[in-house]
Amino acid sequence: MTKVNFEFDSKMYSGTKGEPLVVALLKNGIKTVTDSTYLSRPRGVMALGAEEPCALVQIDSGSGEPMVPATQVELVEGLAARGLAGIGDLPNVSDDARYDKANRHVEVLIIGSGVAGLKAAQIAVSKNQRVMLIDDAPRVGGYFVAKNNEIDPELLAVLDSPNLLHLQRTTAIGLYDQGYVVAIERRTDHLSANYDPKVARIRTWHIRAKEIILATGAFQRFLVFPNNDRPGIMLSHAAATYIDKYQVQIFKKAVVVTVDDQGYEDALRLHKNSIQVQAIVDVRSNAVGALVDEVKKAGIEIIFDASVTNTQADEKGELAQVAISKVDLTGKVLSAVKEISCDLLAVSGGWTPTVHLATFIGVKPKWVKEKAAFVLQDLPKGLSAVGSVAGDLGETENTPASFFGVLPEGELATVSFIDLQRDATVRDLKRATGAGLTSIEHIKRYTTIGTSHDQGKTSGTTTIGLLSQLISKELEEIGTLNFRPPYIPVLFSALAGRDRGELSDPIRTTPIHAWHLDAKAPFEDVGQWKRPWYFPQNKEELHQAVARECKAAREGVAVMDASTLGKIDIQGPDAAEFLDRIYTNMFSTLKINHSRYGLMCGVDGMVFDDGVTTRLGENHFLMTTTTGGAAKVLDWLEEWLQTEWPELKVYCSSVTEHWSTVAIVGPKSRALMKKLAPDLDVSNENFGFMTNQYAAVAQVPARIARISFSGELAYEINVEGFFGLHIWNAVMDAGKEFGITPYGTETMHVLRAEKGFVIVGQETDGTQTPQDLGMDWIVSKKKEFIGKRSFIRSDTSRDGRHQLVGLLPKDKLKLLPEGSYLVAKDSKQAIADSNHIGYITSSYHSAALSQTFALALVADGRNRVGQNAIVPLFDEQVEVVITEPIFYDKENTRRDG
Amino acid sequence: MLSINCPWCGARDETEFHYGSQAHVAYPENPETLSDEAWAHYIFFRDNPKGWFQERWVHTAGCRRWFNVWRNTVSHQFGPSYKPFTPAPARP
Numbered sequence A: 001m002t003k004v005n006f007e008f009d010s011k012m013y014s015g016t017k018g019e020p021l022v023v024a025l026l027k028n029g030i031k032t033v034t035d036s037t038y039l040s041r042p043r044g045v046m047a048l049g050a051e052e053p054c055a056l057v058q059i060d061s062g063s064g065e066p067m068v069p070a071t072q073v074e075l076v077e078g079l080a081a082r083g084l085a086g087i088g089d090l091p092n093v094s095d096d097a098r099y100d101k102a103n104r105h106v107e108v109l110i111i112g113s114g115v116a117g118l119k120a121a122q123i124a125v126s127k128n129q130r131v132m133l134i135d136d137a138p139r140v141g142g143y144f145v146a147k148n149n150e151i152d153p154e155l156l157a158v159l160d161s162p163n164l165l166h167l168q169r170t171t172a173i174g175l176y177d178q179g180y181v182v183a184i185e186r187r188t189d190h191l192s193a194n195y196d197p198k199v200a201r202i203r204t205w206h207i208r209a210k211e212i213i214l215a216t217g218a219f220q221r222f223l224v225f226p227n228n229d230r231p232g233i234m235l236s237h238a239a240a241t242y243i244d245k246y247q248v249q250i251f252k253k254a255v256v257v258t259v260d261d262q263g264y265e266d267a268l269r270l271h272k273n274s275i276q277v278q279a280i281v282d283v284r285s286n287a288v289g290a291l292v293d294e295v296k297k298a299g300i301e302i303i304f305d306a307s308v309t310n311t312q313a314d315e316k317g318e319l320a321q322v323a324i325s326k327v328d329l330t331g332k333v334l335s336a337v338k339e340i341s342c343d344l345l346a347v348s349g350g351w352t353p354t355v356h357l358a359t360f361i362g363v364k365p366k367w368v369k370e371k372a373a374f375v376l377q378d379l380p381k382g383l384s385a386v387g388s389v390a391g392d393l394g395e396t397e398n399t400p401a402s403f404f405g406v407l408p409e410g411e412l413a414t415v416s417f418i419d420l421q422r423d424a425t426v427r428d429l430k431r432a433t434g435a436g437l438t439s440i441e442h443i444k445r446y447t448t449i450g451t452s453h454d455q456g457k458t459s460g461t462t463t464i465g466l467l468s469q470l471i472s473k474e475l476e477e478i479g480t481l482n483f484r485p486p487y488i489p490v491l492f493s494a495l496a497g498r499d500r501g502e503l504s505d506p507i508r509t510t511p512i513h514a515w516h517l518d519a520k521a522p523f524e525d526v527g528q529w530k531r532p533w534y535f536p537q538n539k540e541e542l543h544q545a546v547a548r549e550c551k552a553a554r555e556g557v558a559v560m561d562a563s564t565l566g567k568i569d570i571q572g573p574d575a576a577e578f579l580d581r582i583y584t585n586m587f588s589t590l591k592i593n594h595s596r597y598g599l600m601c602g603v604d605g606m607v608f609d610d611g612v613t614t615r616l617g618e619n620h621f622l623m624t625t626t627t628g629g630a631a632k633v634l635d636w637l638e639e640w641l642q643t644e645w646p647e648l649k650v651y652c653s654s655v656t657e658h659w660s661t662v663a664i665v666g667p668k669s670r671a672l673m674k675k676l677a678p679d680l681d682v683s684n685e686n687f688g689f690m691t692n693q694y695a696a697v698a699q700v701p702a703r704i705a706r707i708s709f710s711g712e713l714a715y716e717i718n719v720e721g722f723f724g725l726h727i728w729n730a731v732m733d734a735g736k737e738f739g740i741t742p743y744g745t746e747t748m749h750v751l752r753a754e755k756g757f758v759i760v761g762q763e764t765d766g767t768q769t770p771q772d773l774g775m776d777w778i779v780s781k782k783k784e785f786i787g788k789r790s791f792i793r794s795d796t797s798r799d800g801r802h803q804l805v806g807l808l809p810k811d812k813l814k815l816l817p818e819g820s821y822l823v824a825k826d827s828k829q830a831i832a833d834s835n836h837i838g839y840i841t842s843s844y845h846s847a848a849l850s851q852t853f854a855l856a857l858v859a860d861g862r863n864r865v866g867q868n869a870i871v872p873l874f875d876e877q878v879e880v881v882i883t884e885p886i887f888y889d890k891e892n893t894r895r896d897g
Numbered sequence B: 001m002l003s004i005n006c007p008w009c010g011a012r013d014e015t016e017f018h019y020g021s022q023a024h025v026a027y028p029e030n031p032e033t034l035s036d037e038a039w040a041h042y043i044f045f046r047d048n049p050k051g052w053f054q055e056r057w058v059h060t061a062g063c064r065r066w067f068n069v070w071r072n073t074v075s076h077q078f079g080p081s082y083k084p085f086t087p088a089p090a091r092p
């Protein structure tokens, strides 16, 4: 018994290490833990564990945690908590604790280490099975130990079995098909502050079990009556446990209200702890047997056919008196019996088996009237239940009543609480039924009952029961609530584990990345890639830097890291045939060391990806893809090879990271290339457009390609990834005398858009054919390829499809927002009707054009070239002229230098 | 999370796989000869049965191979999986 100090609502108290916070609060005389969420009524502790609907606290010590039931918090030195009125605060300190994940495959998983769970473990272990036993409480024993019993040491010995992994403080939060269970293990919050920080605070277990045994026990229900929410009103099993097991001694005079024999048992436990139990109020007409005799012997009055029908509070709002009346089982109040002063009202409203995990996979619990409980039945293969959750609620001498509370009229209905966390009352339930709702799922949504942190653990069955009383329907006709994971509120950090901060999402960088960082380039995310966006000099803004970079590419020489382009190495005797089927254009005719731009479509004929593919040998191609599309293109190629064309001998490998690509672009690139590779003949005659040459560049073997995505003379130097930074530095050094200028993705976009080159994913969204993009020239008429048949479908061949066009705003400085709509110029009504004819896909400032321009997809666009249109923005209407989608060097005179 | 039986690797978690829709929908022999409607059936139309269904899956984050499998769309139960171009096992 270690004494510890803790803080609650900014005051210091002391308590015993390891005891539940609620016990420490009660022992310090604190009955009111917090105010209710919406009505600000004082609330205390009601229950024993995770089902607690009232006593929520915010933890401010350690890593902090919003919204924890005080029943679930173990006392440690330095604990700081405060009562929480329903809505938690995110801790405003960074959480340095570690969170982890673990996987486990077992033959048998037992959830719940009460006596039933321990016995199940004993059986499984005796069969030599690999077993896991988890339980959310700090210690084993469940209900049996709460009643102050000692577990048989022979049964406890099962915990030492080497085949058994046993974890307490571990809550199963989800149960799914195929024996999959997710559990949260709390490992450090109960330890003193100086534990090893490497120990994860929470470990999330992913468990796969051949067989799952639910031994999750049951919750006690409360009863509904006016003012049933006052501090001092508790579930009888909780009250008896706090008083008898934990020795809480602040209560003097009690009343017990019950529907079953549990109330009698708990009354005796209170009586044995010197509490004056003044009456047991039993809704049933009679009860007999040894337990009843013992109660009578203890001198406790029993009032049958009655229930508590109101309560009074003292000046602090805590329980002071209860009113008892004769009632019937439909909840009608018949006649007043008496009023009794008391500081504790112990409520025994029956047991609710903890069926939640089974309902997660669609199991419908069945109402068993003689047990007054929803019990698991028809469990799927691999799932079974033992103990209370299976309906084994112990032998009792008298059957419990299916009674859930009184249903008062008027003002009293507004203080008869059903869901105490939501402050939802009998009045809300009556309004729902008054509105014609009879489905429990509808009522849940209408009243918010069962939607707070506890998901109606105590209120769910009560709601169904009251509804049954209200609309005179049997409970089994009404059915049960569907619960959903997680079983308890779970911290996001527990689910994230170590995947936080820089580990939350993988990033990909090129071998040249360090140089970009040194140059202080802002980065653009393209898929997982970090690509330099632009390279600012002297505090330039984006458009200033881009104008400078574009000018260098058009007039001098500029350089870009193109290493992120997806690269797929394709080899095999049928590689050429394969590419003919994949691409809309022909590749079998491509000569070795030549490159060709290709377009691929889905079976629906819509553009899927594009890129340049180079024939490295007779049976060897290197395909490039869009930076973001590489993975899906590889998937696509493999799918066709494996599922449609297994006869083709072709192998595809992703080699994106294997090669670094440095593109030098601009009229001076030939001189620079010559300087970098003096032995290479860089003349247009001997090194033509879309061809490749091999040469040493800065002592490194390189494949140099004449490929241009800007319309300018350009060379792409490809080296092994390892040499990427080396080549980049060599290019920058050699390029100094030419005024070489590095550029990023924004300039790349401007340069390609000036030339009308599309970017798949920017000009396309999966609904454009090559013809829509004005690329009829790339669609072969000679061969079959994926998607070809779709081009003659009625929808793809109709008039009026959206087609790629250019736009020039009349106001040459007006940059149109990408995504803006266009309406036809001649129709004022069209603007009012938002009857748009298309939308903008790309929009930039152009240094070369000395104005802004855009690309757009416009209905019947090619026939509208030359016409004016309107781009309606929030506060103005911008006039534009529709043009061909090419703005610069229409004759392609620049690419050969 | 489902556990899916790859015919090459054995049972693995669902996150390693991608779904590939209905199995045994072959690319038509001569697409050019098909009516618009027949072609549209190949592109867009798939069965959606309640109960046992033959599906394609690919072990993307594993062996990267495609396979077929029986799955029950009501109970989420998996039946036998089998390699492409091998005879389908009987409905479970």
Ligand SMILES: [Zn+2]
Binding pocket: B006, B007, B008, B009, B010, B059, B062, B063, B064, B065
């Ligand atoms: Zn596999």
